[in-house]
Amino acid sequence: MKVLITGAAGFVGSRIARRALAEGHQVVGVDALTDYYDPEIKRRNVKLLTGSNFEFVAGDLLDQDLKSLLDGVNVIFHQAGQPGVRSSWGRDFEIYLRANIAATQQLLEAAVGSQSLRAMVYASSSSVYGDAENYPTLESDRPMPVSPYGVSKLAAEHLCTLYARNFGVPTVSLRYFTVYGPGQRPDMAFTRFCKAAVTGSPITLYGDGEQIRDFTFVDDIVEANFAAGFGQVEPGSVFNVAGGSNVSVNEVIRTLEELSDESIQIDRRDAVSGDVRRTSGSTAAIQSALGWSPKVSLKEGLAAQFEWARESFGTAT
Ligand code: UGA
Numbered sequence: 001m002k003v004l005i006t007g008a009a010g011f012v013g014s015r016i017a018r019r020a021l022a023e024g025h026q027v028v029g030v031d032a033l034t035d036y037y038d039p040e041i042k043r044r045n046v047k048l049l050t051g052s053n054f055e056f057v058a059g060d061l062l063d064q065d066l067k068s069l070l071d072g073v074n075v076i077f078h079q080a081g082q083p084g085v086r087s088s089w090g091r092d093f094e095i096y097l098r099a100n101i102a103a104t105q106q107l108l109e110a111a112v113g114s115q116s117l118r119a120m121v122y123a124s125s126s127s128v129y130g131d132a133e134n135y136p137t138l139e140s141d142r143p144m145p146v147s148p149y150g151v152s153k154l155a156a157e158h159l160c161t162l163y164a165r166n167f168g169v170p171t172v173s174l175r176y177f178t179v180y181g182p183g184q185r186p187d188m189a190f191t192r193f194c195k196a197a198v199t200g201s202p203i204t205l206y207g208d209g210e211q212i213r214d215f216t217f218v219d220d221i222v223e224a225n226f227a228a229g230f231g232q233v234e235p236g237s238v239f240n241v242a243g244g245s246n247v248s249v250n251e252v253i254r255t256l257e258e259l260s261d262e263s264i265q266i267d268r269r270d271a272v273s274g275d276v277r278r279t280s281g282s283t284a285a286i287q288s289a290l291g292w293s294p295k296v297s298l299k300e301g302l303a304a305q306f307e308w309a310r311e312s313f314g315t316a317t
Contacts, residue, residue, distance in 0.1 A: 002026040002116070003229070004073045006061060006107070007080030008049070009033055009042035011185050012123065012176075015222050016077050017049050028073070030057040030064065032099075036082065037186050045183070061103040066110035075229040076120040078107060081153070084187060085127055086206075086272045088149035100152035101159070108163040108171070119170050119229045120160070124238070126177040126214070126279045128154040136214075136282040139175070139238050147274030157238065164236030171235055172228040174221075177242035177281050181218035181301055182308030190215075190302065193253065194309030197260040207271030209250035212278040216243030217296035217304075227290040237289065242281030245298040255299065259306045 003020050007013035008029025020027045029049065033039045046056055057064065061080055070076070082088075082099035104122065111117055127150035128143040145151045160171035180190040196203040224241040257264055286292045 001074040001230075002028070002072050003075045003077060004069065005029045005077045005079060007031055007078075007123075008056065009046045010079060011183055012179060012218060012221055013077070013079035014045035014049065015183070015218055016079065016225050017054070019222055019226065021049060021051055021054055024053070026053050028055045028057065028069065030059065030061065030069065031080065032060040033058055034082075036084065041186065062098065062106060066106055070110050070114055070117070072116050073114070074116055074118050076107070076111070076117065077123075077225055077229060078104065078120060079123045081123065081156075083149070083185065085147045085149045085274050088147050088152070088274065093148045096149060096152040100149075101155045104156035105159050108159055108169055111169045112163065112167040117170060119172060119233075121225050121228045122157065122160045122171055122173045124157045124173040124175045125150065125153040126175050126240070126242070126281060127276065128157060128175060129276070129279070131276055131278070135278065135280040136242075137240070137280060138282050139240060139285055146276055149274065161236040161238070168235060171237075172233050173238045174224055174228060174241045175239065175281065176221055177214040177216045177240065177279050179216050179218055179221050181305055183218070184305060189249065190252070190305055191309070193256055193264070194306050195313045197256050197262060197264055197306065198309050198313045200262070202265035202267045203253070204267045204269055205249065205253075206269050206275060209253065210248050211275065212246055212248050212280065214242040214280045215245045215247065215252075215298055215301070216241060216294060217301035220294045220296055223295070224286065224290075224292050227286075227292045231290045233289055239286040239289065240281035240283055241286060241292070242279075242283050243294045243296070243298065243301075244283070246280050247298060252298075252302070255302055256306065259303055
């Protein structure tokens with residue numbers, strides 16, 4: 001199969017690319033290598049993607065000839081986008097509009113009429129729910145984002161559904177719940193916390209730490225992408241992809257203290273606008289449609305990320 005991975009240099013995209021190459025697929029990766037975080041991290045991710053089956057295109061999706069990029073492509077894993085829940089306020093929202101909404105719409109437009117395409121998997125987000133109506137939250141619960149980022153992810157998800165309904169583009173949206181694991185983005189909580197545990201520096205805690213997340217290990221996310229990309233689903237489908245952990249940030253910090261055998265200093269800050277109080281996703285729908293369920297427990301996954309942090313950021317004593 002020929003697969004196109006947008007955001008191929010990022011945390012999730014690069015992991016999908018690695019697996020696709022290992023399975024013998026022909027892979028085209030595209031990534032704008034933006035400087036939202038150190039682009040050197042992304043370049044390192046790309047360097048791990050080797051072989052004659054791999055082609056890398058460095059550039060913004062909106063500057064590409066997308067029809068040619070999609071030529072002969074069977075599966076698109078659309079991971080590209082501007083991440084960051086708490087940084088999506090203010091003038092920077094324009095970046096989110098372009099990267100998350102306009103780029104997705106152009107990709108969908110280019111996919112219309114493709115004879116080869118069997119699936120376009122869109123990396124949506126639990127942030128579309130905001131402070132949800134119900135827990136565990138169902139895909140049919142009303143999405144009410146509380147951050148501009150969540151609004152942009154929801155808008156792009158609606159575009160996927162629209163293009164499926166109107167033009168038969170075989171989209172599947174996966175609502176990722178806070179993805180973690182080795183290689184996690186440096187702006188996210190676990191990477192920051194693990195780095196602090198390894199280096200003995202304080203962590204910054206937003207709010208009282210009682211916010212709950214349904215943290216999801218990256219390998220489970222990759223597995224869900226492959227199930228959606230190569231399985232049979234109704235075009236326009238939307239699924240939660242949640243790890244089932246449901247723990248508070250305070251509990252995560254306690255687990256890290258056990259793993260590192262150190263007490264972690266905490267620099268307390270006010271809660272940040274756009275941060276939801278709780279996420280918890282029902283995975284009944286994806287289980288029944290694609291047979292997917294999370295396999296990696298938080299304890300196992302956090303230990304793997306801590307080990308990675310130890311190797312990357314120094315040696316804890
Ligand atoms: C994450 C991703 O960053 C989003 O791209 C994604 O769409 C979203 O998950 C999602 O699931 O929808 P978030 O849940 O905020 O967003 O993930 P983290 O950055 O890992 O933060 C988790 C919690 O830790 C948040 O409540 C945050 O305020 C807190 N945190 C984060 C801190 O207390 N200190 C930090 O230094 C970083």
